[in-house]
Amino acid sequence: MKYDKHTIIDELKKLKGIALQDDSLNVIKERVVEYMAFHPVTDMQESRLIVAQAPFIKKCIQLFKIMKTVKAMVSMVMIALLVGGSSAAFASEASVPGDALYGVEQLVESIQYGLESNPTDKAHMQIKFAEERVMEMKQIIQQDNFKTKDLMRAQAEFQNNLVQVATIIDQEKSGGNDVTVLVEQLAGSMDEQKKYIQNTFEDLKINVIQQESVLELVNQKDEYIRILEEQRDRLQMQLNQISGNGMLPEPGSAFTTTTQTHSVYPDLPVVVEVSETTTTVMPPVSITGSVFVTPPAETVTTETVQSGSAFVTPPVETTTTETIQSDSGVVTVDVPVITTTTTGTGTVSIPLSLSSIFVIEPATNIRRTSATLNTVVSGTVDAYTATSTKGQVYFQYGLSPNNLNKISSSTAPVQGSFSQTISGLNPATRYYYRAVLKPGSSTSAYSNEYQFSKILSFVTQS
Amino acid sequence: MITKTEQNFLMAYDEHAQSIIRHVYFKVSNLDTAKDITQETFCKAWKFITSTSDNYQNNKVRNIKTFLYTIANNLIIDHYRKKDFTPLSLDMVQEKDMSVEAEQEKFSEYALNRAFIEKRLLELPKEYKEIIMYRYVDDLSIKEISDLTGKTGSNVKVIIHRSIKILRNNI
Numbered sequence: 144m145k146y147d148k149h150t151i152i153d154e155l156k157k158l159k160g161i162a163l164q165d166d167s168l169n170v171i172k173e174r175v176v177e178y179m180a181f182h183p184v185t186d187m188q189e190s191r192l193i194v195a196q197a198p199f200i201k202k203c204i205q206l207f208k209i210m211k212t213v214k215a216m217v218s219m220v221m222i223a224l225l226v227g228g229s230s231a232a233f234a235s236e237a238s239v240p241g242d243a244l245y246g247v248e249q250l251v252e253s254i255q256y257g258l259e260s261n262p263t264d265k266a267h268m269q270i271k272f273a274e275e276r277v278m279e280m281k282q283i284i285q286q287d288n289f290k291t292k293d294l295m296r297a298q299a300e301f302q303n304n305l306v307q308v309a310t311i312i313d314q315e316k317s318g319g320n321d322v323t324v325l326v327e328q329l330a331g332s333m334d335e336q337k338k339y340i341q342n343t344f345e346d347l348k349i350n351v352i353q354q355e356s357v358l359e360l361v362n363q364k365d366e367y368i369r370i371l372e373e374q375r376d377r378l379q380m381q382l383n384q385i386s387g388n389g390m391l392p393e394p395g396s397a398f399t400t401t402t403q404t405h406s407v408y409p410d411l412p413v414v415v416e417v418s419e420t421t422t423t424v425m426p427p428v429s430i431t432g433s434v435f436v437t438p439p440a441e442t443v444t445t446e447t448v449q450s451g452s453a454f455v456t457p458p459v460e461t462t463t464t465e466t467i468q469s470d471s472g473v474v475t476v477d478v479p480v481i482t483t484t485t486t487g488t489g490t491v492s493i494p495l496s497l498s499s500i501f502v503i504e505p506a507t508n509i510r511r512t513s514a515t516l517n518t519v520v521s522g523t524v525d526a527y528t529a530t531s532t533k534g535q536v537y538f539q540y541g542l543s544p545n546n547l548n549k550i551s552s553s554t555a556p557v558q559g560s561f562s563q564t565i566s567g568l569n570p571a572t573r574y575y576y577r578a579v580l581k582p583g584s585s586t587s588a589y590s591n592e593y594q595f596s597k598i599l600s601f602v603t604q605s
Numbered sequence: 606m607i608t609k610t611e612q613n614f615l616m617a618y619d620e621h622a623q624s625i626i627r628h629v630y631f632k633v634s635n636l637d638t639a640k641d642i643t644q645e646t647f648c649k650a651w652k653f654i655t656s657t658s659d660n661y662q663n664n665k666v667r668n669i670k671t672f673l674y675t676i677a678n679n680l681i682i683d684h685y686r687k688k689d690f691t692p693l694s695l696d697m698v699q700e701k702d703m704s705v706e707a708e709q710e711k712f713s714e715y716a717l718n719r720a721f722i723e724k725r726l727l728e729l730p731k732e733y734k735e736i737i738m739y740r741y742v743d744d745l746s747i748k749e750i751s752d753l754t755g756k757t758g759s760n761v762k763v764i765i766h767r768s769i770k771i772l773r774n775n776i
Binding site for chain 1: 608610611614615618619622623626627630640643644647648651652654655726737738741742744769772773
């Protein structure tokens with residue numbers, strides 16, 4: 144069935160029939176009149192409201208209606224005067240938040256926000272709003288006798304904006320989207336904002352030095368920064384979790400792809416220096432690696448030693464420097480290997496960063512479709528190894544160092560060696576892998592930190 | 606003693622309160638909330654008019670009708686924010702409104718063609734729906750709609766024309 148245009152418009156106009164029939168409108172009107180009584184117009188504002196001239200008859204009818212409300216208004220004023228200035232009528236004023244202009248500004252914001260559907264832009268927009276809140280707080284404070292109420296409101300809005308940001312990110316993340324970049328950007332903006340707040344309130348200290356509330360303000364500043372940092376930390380934590388879920392950092396130095404390191408210390412910091420010479424096509428390369436070995440306090444019984452690794456009784460500290468020259472442009476670097484008898488006594492720990500608390504070992508038992516991956520947990524960070532707060536150790540592997548998309552089964556780590564056999568591999572293919580240490584549920588400082596080993600590779604048999 | 610401004614404002618109340626409360630009601634689908642928002646709309650409008658702050662000393666309200674709609678829309682958005690709703694979710698809200706009947710008892714209803722509303726009107730794109738409601742239910746002029754939505758007058762006209770076309774053809 145088709146309608147013609149006029150039927151359509153008639154149908155639409157019928158909606159106008161949905162109109163309030165009881166006296167609610169009059170009740171509201173009385174309250175508005177009451178409100179008006181406490182906000183009288185001044186002469187200057189007389190011409191503020193411009194009303195189009197209504198037809199004469201309509202005007203008469205309206206005038207008649209007004210006469211009724213005038214009575215109501217007068218009586219309200221009388222009552223208010225009798226009861227006193229702070230009568231209940233003022234309560235309605237308090238419920239109108241802030242400044243009228245504030246509402247208009249928020250309107251613009253809301254509309255902008257409502258029209259924006261992209262969550263990333265929404266998050267950025269909220270950050271921008273938060274900045275405006277800070278600006279508003281500054282403006283409020285700079286007024287001669289500002290109301291704490293207004294300040295509180297701006298502050299609440301400020302906090303709300305930041306919470307919104309975090310909520311958007313939560314939603315995005317649970318929706319399975321990659322939010323790394325967004326989180327980084329937002330964390331950056333928040334840092335800027337922190338500076339801005341600090342500057343803003345530094346200025347203010349000078350401006351309002353004579354006011355009693357200066358001290359209060361300084362405390363307020365700390366409060367804003369606290370809120371900001373709280374939200375920032377939340378973002379940062381999310382970022383950590385994201386990177387713990389398989390977002391890989393760039394693989395190590397420039398040589399990782401051309402280097403096969405089969406040493407006991409593959410995690411050594413290898414410093415590569417390129418020095419200028421005139422004699423070769425490619426610059427000669429000097430490799431410097433430092434080996435720090437802490438001797439054990441007492442003799443430790445060794446467990447089964449994986450091939451390629453060794454427990455050593457080492458010198459206190461060794462530094463090795465080698466210089467390699469290459470014309471072909473391909474440099475193969477062997478990180479210095481300490482060879483001692485495998486029946487040594489003691490444990491090796493590499494006192495570098497936390498990431499050194501476990502060491503990846505070369506793969507063993509490499510067959511056509513399977514291999515055994517090995518790692519040694521050597522650190523003593525309770526969050527990972529304490530029996531009460533067991534974490535997990537497992538391997539990530541894949542066809543490219545940037546895409547370790549498969550995961551081996553996991554084990555609870557204790558100090559010592561770990562091996563996992565992975566299968567279902569393609570023959571004659573290079574696989575990259577690394578070990579991952581997942582923290583246990585501990586209140587330790589490291590409880591949110593996943594640890595990743597260096598990436599190694601092996602080639603399955605053909 | 607009643608001033609000219611007060612007189613004009615109360616006139617505006619009588620003229621627009623019914624439309625404003627209906628407009629709000631369509632969007633919040635709760636009669637009490639609609640009443641509250643309507644009251645706050647007028648209080649805010651009055652506060653703006655009587656404000657003595659320097660910032661808007663020279664601001665004049667030239668069209669009280671669109672001014673009121675603007676404030677009301679703002680408050681509706683605030684309302685949804687407070688309730689943790691997505692702001693401006695007109696689609697969702699209106700669909701709910703039209704089928705909620707419990708509270709409509711206090712509203713008089715002409716013989717509305719429910720099929721028309723549910724099958725045709727509610728299926729319009731959000732933007733179209735809003736503009737066509739402004740035009741025919743709230744009786745706003747093209748100029749006023751253009752001020753409220755930020756679209757050009759001709760764009761508004763085109764949207765109205767298209768909306769009617771869609772409404773005619775939808776079966």
